[in-house]
Amino acid sequence: MNVIAESLSAESRAPDSRATESRPVVLARGLRKHYKNKLALDGTNFQIATGRIVGLIGPNGAGKTTALKAMLGLIPFEGDLSVLGRDPRTQRDDLMRDVCFIADVAVLPRWIKVKEAIEFVAGVHPRFDRAKCERFLANTQLTSELRVREMSKGMIVQLHLALVMAIDAKLLVLDEPTLGLDILYRKQFYQRLLEDYFDEEKTIIVTTHQVEEIEHILTDVMFIRDGKIVIDSPMDTIADRYVEVLVASDKAAEARSLKPIDERALPFGKTVMLFDGVEKGRLSTLGETRTPGLADLFVATMKGTYA
Numbered sequence: 609m610n611v612i613a614e615s616l617s618a619e620s621r622a623p624d625s626r627a628t629e630s631r632p633v634v635l636a637r638g639l640r641k642h643y644k645n646k647l648a649l650d651g652t653n654f655q656i657a658t659g660r661i662v663g664l665i666g667p668n669g670a671g672k673t674t675a676l677k678a679m680l681g682l683i684p685f686e687g688d689l690s691v692l693g694r695d696p697r698t699q700r701d702d703l704m705r706d707v708c709f710i711a712d713v714a715v716l717p718r719w720i721k722v723k724e725a726i727e728f729v730a731g732v733h734p735r736f737d738r739a740k741c742e743r744f745l746a747n748t749q750l751t752s753e754l755r756v757r758e759m760s761k762g763m764i765v766q767l768h769l770a771l772v773m774a775i776d777a778k779l780l781v782l783d784e785p786t787l788g789l790d791i792l793y794r795k796q797f798y799q800r801l802l803e804d805y806f807d808e809e810k811t812i813i814v815t816t817h818q819v820e821e822i823e824h825i826l827t828d829v830m831f832i833r834d835g836k837i838v839i840d841s842p843m844d845t846i847a848d849r850y851v852e853v854l855v856a857s858d859k860a861a862e863a864r865s866l867k868p869i870d871e872r873a874l875p876f877g878k879t880v881m882l883f884d885g886v887e888k889g890r891l892s893t894l895g896e897t898r899t900p901g902l903a904d905l906f907v908a909t910m911k912g913t914y915a
């Protein structure tokens with residue numbers, strides 16, 4: 609799947625006047641996907657509201673791409689799924705007018721020049737903003753005469769992202785969008801996504817393994833493991849629910865009696881314990897407390913995944 613294929617399927621049609629704003633952007637009930645030997649989505653339930661930036665985070669093979677493909681109508685599945693008020697199985701073309709998708713593998717023809725790619729998308733996509741695309745490209749080393757075959761892997765992704773992010777879609781689906789990009793560009797990409805793309809009318813769903821780099825822009829997080837959503841929470845309530853405590857050895861037994869969901873040893877006999885839903889006042893008597901980063905929460909939640 610690439611921007612050009614998506615653009616073709618989104619060719620100039622009249623805007624849809626249907627009121628979908630009051631409904632969730634995505635509503636999944638009992639979503640199941642069974643590949644030949646594998647249950648990739650196991651009766652999953654979730655919903656996503658307008659104006660959210662949702663991180664769908666899980667280990668390899670957890671079902672992230674499968675969930676995104678179901679939302680985009682790219683695979684058959686069982687259960688109920690509504691995306692922007694449409695059923696992706698039967699209303700895919702209609703849905704694609706309002707959805708933009710960046711796959712983990714960017715595919716652009718090798719012969720195409722930057723300026724030709726821009727011309728093409730501008731010609732086929734009514735919601736493409738050329739000036740915006742050029743602003744994105746101004747932050748890269750890409751020049752208008754450069755051909756895809758002359759670009760590095762990361763530069764191809766940069767071109768692809770610039771083309772797609774300049775399309776004004778209601779729902780943007782990003783599957784590992786920064787794979788192959790260096791850290792400078794990754795940081796810049798998420799910053800631009802926030803500053804130049806996102807507004808309260810839009811919704812973004814993003815999968816990535818680089819949790820630390822996106823946690824500051826997320827409004828919500830969904831952890832997926834073995835085809836099931838195991839954590840589904842707004843970011844601000846994560847801090848209310850999960851607390852990390854730096855416990856000294858003389859308090860370790862008392863802390864363990866409160867059933868931490870994870871612990872890891874530090875030098876000098878201290879232990880970091882992670883608690884779920886234990887009152888903060890109680891925990892602060894055991895040691896210094898802080899909100900865990902998403903990466904630590906992820907590791908704690910996914911322990912034993914590859915066992």
Ligand SMILES: Nc1ncnc2c1ncn2[C@@H]1O[C@H](COP(=O)(O)OP(=O)(O)OP(=O)(O)O)[C@@H](O)[C@H]1O
Pocket residue numbers: 643644645646647648666667668669670671672673674675
């Ligand atoms: N076309 C397919 N045929 C058979 N099994 C598949 C197919 N696509 C995915 N699977 C299996 O379904 C499970 C979920 O795969 P999926 O690609 O959704 O995981 P993911 O969370 O996106 O993983 P990753 O982080 O590695 O990209 C995996 O066990 C995978 O092997």
